Amino acid sequence: xxxxxxxxxxxxxxxxxxxxxxxxxxxxxxxxxxxxxxxxxxxxxxxxxxxxxxxxxxxxxxxxxxxxxxxxxxxxxxxxxxxxxxxxxxxxxxxxxxxxxxxxxxxxxxxxxxxxxxxxxxxxxxxxxxxxxxxxxxxxxxxxxxxxxxxxxxxxxxxxxxxxxxxxxxxxxxxxxxxxxxxxxxxxxxxxxxxxxxxxxxxxxxxxxxxxxxxxxxxxxxxxxxxxxxxxxxxxxxxxxxxxxxxxxxxxxxxxxxxxxxxxxxxxxxxxxxxxxxxxxxxxxxxxxxxxxxxxxxxxxxxxx
Amino acid sequence: xxxxxxxxxxxxxxxxxxxxxxxxxxxxxxxxxxxxxxxxxxxxxxxxxxxxxxxxxxxxxxxxxxxxxxxxxxxxxxxxxxxxxxxxxxxxxxxxxxxxxxxxxxxxxxxxxxxxxxxxxxxxxxxxxxxxxxxxxxxxxxxxxxxxxxxxxxxxxxxxxxxxxxxxxxxxxxxxxxxxxxxxxxxxxxxxxxxxxxxxxxxxxxxxxxxxxxxxxxxxxxxxxxxxxxxxxxxxxxxxxxxxxxxxxxxxxxxxxxxxxxxxxxxxxxxxxxxxxxxxxxxxxxxxxxxxxxxxxxxxxxxxxxxxxxxxxxxxxxxxxxxxxxxx
Numbered sequence: 294x295x296x297x298x299x300x301x302x303x304x305x306x307x308x309x310x311x312x313x314x315x316x317x318x319x320x321x322x323x324x325x326x327x328x329x330x331x332x333x334x335x336x337x338x339x340x341x342x343x344x345x346x347x348x349x350x351x352x353x354x355x356x357x358x359x360x361x362x363x364x365x366x367x368x369x370x371x372x373x374x375x376x377x378x379x380x381x382x383x384x385x386x387x388x389x390x391x392x393x394x395x396x397x398x399x400x401x402x403x404x405x406x407x408x409x410x411x412x413x414x415x416x417x418x419x420x421x422x423x424x425x426x427x428x429x430x431x432x433x434x435x436x437x438x439x440x441x442x443x444x445x446x447x448x449x450x451x452x453x454x455x456x457x458x459x460x461x462x463x464x465x466x467x468x469x470x471x472x473x474x475x476x477x478x479x480x481x482x483x484x485x486x487x488x489x490x491x492x493x494x495x496x497x498x499x500x501x502x503x504x505x506x507x508x509x510x511x512x513x514x515x516x517x518x519x520x521x522x523x524x525x526x527x528x529x530x531x532x533x534x535x536x537x538x539x540x541x542x543x544x545x546x547x548x549x550x551x552x553x554x555x556x557x558x559x560x561x562x563x564x565x566x567x568x569x570x571x572x573x574x575x576x577x578x579x580x581x582x583x584x585x586x587x588x589x590x591x592x593x594x595x596x597x598x
Numbered sequence: 599x600x601x602x603x604x605x606x607x608x609x610x611x612x613x614x615x616x617x618x619x620x621x622x623x624x625x626x627x628x629x630x631x632x633x634x635x636x637x638x639x640x641x642x643x644x645x646x647x648x649x650x651x652x653x654x655x656x657x658x659x660x661x662x663x664x665x666x667x668x669x670x671x672x673x674x675x676x677x678x679x680x681x682x683x684x685x686x687x688x689x690x691x692x693x694x695x696x697x698x699x700x701x702x703x704x705x706x707x708x709x710x711x712x713x714x715x716x717x718x719x720x721x722x723x724x725x726x727x728x729x730x731x732x733x734x735x736x737x738x739x740x741x742x743x744x745x746x747x748x749x750x751x752x753x754x755x756x757x758x759x760x761x762x763x764x765x766x767x768x769x770x771x772x773x774x775x776x777x778x779x780x781x782x783x784x785x786x787x788x789x790x791x792x793x794x795x796x797x798x799x800x801x802x803x804x805x806x807x808x809x810x811x812x813x814x815x816x817x818x819x820x821x822x823x824x825x826x827x828x829x830x831x832x833x834x835x836x837x838x839x840x841x842x843x844x845x846x847x848x849x850x851x852x853x854x855x856x857x858x859x860x861x862x863x864x865x866x867x868x869x870x871x872x873x874x875x876x877x878x879x880x881x882x883x884x885x886x887x888x889x890x891x892x893x894x895x896x897x898x899x900x901x902x903x904x905x906x907x908x909x910x911x912x913x914x915x916x917x918x919x920x921x922x923x924x925x926x
Contacts, residue, residue: 320901321894338894345898348619576886583893584630584649590900591631 294336294575294582296326297460297500298510302575303327309492315586318345318496322586331506332485334499335586336571336579337458346414350497359417363395365540370398372525372542373451373554377478380520380556381405386446389431389470392453395421396428399449403427406447412436441470442564451480455498459569461514468516469566471559477517479555481507483524486549490533507553517557526552599635599885602770602810603642604819609635612643612800617895624899629656629806632896634799640819643799643811647889650768650880654743656807657703657725668840675838676705679790680712683761683864686833687788690866691715695756699741699780702761703807704728704844710737716757722746724766725844746776755780760789762837762844762862765810769880771824778826781869787827791817792842793834793861803860805842814863827867837862 295302306314307323314323316334319341325332351359388406390399395418399411403425411422412433422428435441448467457463467477485503488494494501502510504524511517525547527539532551544550571579600607612634613625627634630648637643684691698716700709706721707728713719722741723729732740745751758777767773777787794804794811804811812820814832821827836859881889 315901318898318901319894320897320899336890336894337897338891340891341894341898344617344895571890576890580647580881580886580889580893581649581651583890583897584632584647584652585655587631587893587896587900588629588648588652588655590897590903591626591629 294324294571294579296329296331297333297458298331298506298513299326299329301326301328307332307488309488315590316499317494319499320586320590322582323501329506329509330485330503331509332488332501334458335582337499339458342458343414345497347416351415351417354417359395359421363397363421366394366397367400368542369451369540370401372545373398373449373478373480374401376521376523376525376545376554377476377556380476381447386472387444388447388449389445390449390451391433391467392451392456393422393449394418396425398451399428400425402447402449410445436466436470437566443470443472443475443562445471445475447476447478449478451478452482454479454481455484455495455500455502458499460500460510462567462569464510464514464517465563465565465567468514468559468561468563471562473559473562475559475562476520477555477557477559479507479553479557481553483529483549483551483553487529487532487551490529491536493536495538502553504553507555511555511557516559516561516563518560519555520558521554521556523555524548524550524553526550599646599888600882601637601640601642602644602820603812603816603823604637604640605823606637606639608638609646610638612636612796622899622902624896626896626900627806627809628802628804630809631900632892634811636796636799637816640816641796641813642816642819643794643796644770645809646892648768648809653766653768653809654724656766672704672840672844673707675841676844677708677711679837679841680705680708680761682835682837683759683788683790684712686835686864687831687866690786690788690831692756692786697755698757698759699755700759700761701746701763702759702844703763703766704841705761706740707732707735710735713759720751720755724763746780752779753782755785756782757786757788760787762790762792762841764789765791765794765808765812766844768809770810770820772878772880774820774824775826775878778824778869778871783869783871785869786830787867787869788865789867790835790837790862790864792837793863805844807844808842812863817863817865821865821867826869826872828870829865830868831864831866833864835862835864836860 304324307325316323319337321335321337324335385406387408388402389410391412393399393411393413396411399409402409410429410431412431454460481502484501488501523546525545527541529549529551532539615633616623627645630645632645635646695716697718698713699720700706701722703724706723709719709721719738721732721738729740758781764770791812799811839858839860
C-alpha cells in the first residue's frame with residue numbers, strides 16, 4: 294500500500310493508546326503515513342466490502358434501530374443544510390445524495406432542487422427511499438456512464454468517504470459528474486484525533502481523517518476549491534470522556550469537533566476515470582501483510598479455543 | 599487459482615468452507631489461519647496461500663518453553679530418521695560426491711555425521727536456532743534459506759537432500775526448481791515427505807508447520823509439472839509422529855513421547871536439466887487478485903471469530919482486538 298492521501302510508501306502500523314492496530318470489522322492492520330499522518334486500513338478487497346455491506350452490516354438491526362437512525366439522519370440533514378445554505382443558490386438544478394441511507398437528508402432538498410437523486414446499497418434503506426416517489430434512485434455504478442458527466446449541480450457526500458478505499462479517486466469521480474462550478478458537500482468524522490486519544494473507531498470506518506489530511510486530499514485531487522472547511526458537532530474531548538458517540542446537531546462551529554464539514558466548488562472539472570487498485574509494486578507487501586495478520590489472529594484465537 | 603503441484607485450476611476447499619450471506623463456515627489451517635484446498639485433478643492439498651515471510655515466522659515464534667526431555671527424544675528420533683533415509687537411499691547415492699546440500703527442518707545438525715562420504719557439506723535449516731548451533735560445529739557450511747539464491751552455488755551440487763522440508767515450504771514447484779538450479783546436470787535430489795491422505799489432512803493430523811500434503815500421485819504430478827527431474831526410485835517408510843512438530847515450537851505439542859509412527863514417501867530424482875525455465879514466478883500474476891480476495895476475506899472472518907470469543911484487549915496482552923463503537 295501507499296498512502297491514499299500523499300502517495301508516500303513509508304507506512305507504519307498505527308499504534309493507539311492500547312496498542313490497537315486492527316480494523317474492527319475487516320480485521321486488517323491499521324496503518325499510518327509517516328509523512329502526512331493519514332490513518333487508514335490496509336488493503337480490503339472490494340468484494341469483501343460488498344459482502345460486508347450486503348450480508349452483515351445491519352443484518353440484525355431491528356425496526357426500532359432503523360427508526361433511530363432515520364431520526365438522527367433527519368436532524369443531521371437539517372444541520373448540514375444550515376451549514377450549506379450561505380453557499381447555495383436559491384434554486385438548485387440536480388441534486389445527488391450519494392450513499393444517502395433512507396433518504397431523510399435527500400428529502401430536505403425536494404423543495405429547493407429541480408430533481409433529487411439518491412444512491413444507496415443497503416437493501417433495507419431502498420425500501421425507505423421508495424416511500425417518497427419524488428426521490429430518484431440511481432445505481433452508484435451507473436454514474437460511470439457518460440450521460441452523467443457534468444450532470445449534477447450539488448452532490449451531498451455525507452458520512453460515506455470514511456467507509457471507502459481510495460478516497461482521492463472517490464473525490465475525482467464527483468468532479469466528473471458535477472457541472473463546472475457545481476458544489477460538493479462533504480461530511481466525515483474527525484476520527485484520527487478520536488482514534489489517537491481513545492483507541493476506538495466506528496466499526497465500519499476504514500479511513501480516519503483529520504482536518505489537515507482532508508485538506509491535503511482535496512488539494513492533491515486538484516479539481517475543487519474549498520469554500521468552507523470546519524469542524525462542528527460535539528467536542529472530541531467530551532466524546533473521549535464519555536467513551537461513546539455523542540451528537541450535537543446545533544453546534545455549527547466547534548474547535549476540534551467530531552464532525553468535519555466541507556463545501557467544495559468544482560472549478561477544474563476532470564472527467565477522467567481513474568482505476569483504483571493496488572499497483573504491482575504494492576502487491577507483494579500487501580500479500581505479506583495480510584498473510585501475517587491472519588497468522589497472528591489465528592495464533593491468538595487458537596490460544597483461546 | 600491453479601494447483602501448486604500440477605497447475606490444474608480445479609481447486610476446492612478441503613473442508614467445504616462456505617460463504618453464503620451470514621452463514622459462514624471457515625475451517626482454517628491450524629498454523630497459518632488460511633483455508634486448505636485440494637486439487638480435484640491430482641489430489642494435492644495445501645494451504646491456499648501463505649506468504650513465504652509468514653511461513654518463515656512459523657519457525658521464529660516459539661510459543662512454548664523448551665522442553666529438554668522432549669527435545670532430547672526429538673534429537674534421537676531425528677538421527678534415527680536420517681539413518682533410515684540413507685539406508686533406504688543407499689544404492690542411489692552418487693558414487694563420487696564432491697558437494698552435498700542437506701536442507702531440513704530441525705535436523706540439519708545431523709548432517710555432518712551421516713554425510714561424511716561427501717567432501718563438502720552444506721546445510722540449510724528452516725529453524726534459525728539450528729543454523730546458529732550448526733555454525734559452531736566444524737566441517738559444514740551453513741546457509742540461511744535466502745543463501746540458496748546465491749548464483750555462485752548454481753550447478754555446483756552433486757546431491758541435494760530435502761529431509762522433510764518440502765511439506766513446509768511455500769511454492770513446492772519453485773523449491774524443486776531451486777534444487778534443479780543448484781544441482782549439477784545428472785545430480786541427485788533425494789527427499790522425504792509425509793504421506794498424507796485426504797482423511798488424515800481433513801482430520802487435522804498435520805503439524806501447524808506443514809503447509810503441503812502429498813500422496814504418491816500428487817508428488818508425481820508435481821515432478822512432471824516442474825519438468826526438470828526424472829524419478830529414479832520411489833519408496834515408502836515411516837517416521838516418528840512426534841517429528842511432525844520438527845521444532846517443538848508449538849505450544850500445543852501434545853504428541854506422546856512414545857514413538858508412534860506415521861507413513862512417509864521417499865523419492866530419488868535425477869536432474870535431467872531439461873532447461874525448463876526455473877525463474878517462473880512462484881505467484882502466477884493471474885492469481886494475485888484471488889489471493890488478495892481470499893486473504894482479505896480471511897482477515898474479516900478471523901476478526902469475526904474474535905467477536906464470538908468476546909476477547910478483551912486489556913485482558914489478553916497477546917490480543918490484537920480493537921474496541922469499536924457503533925457509529926454510522
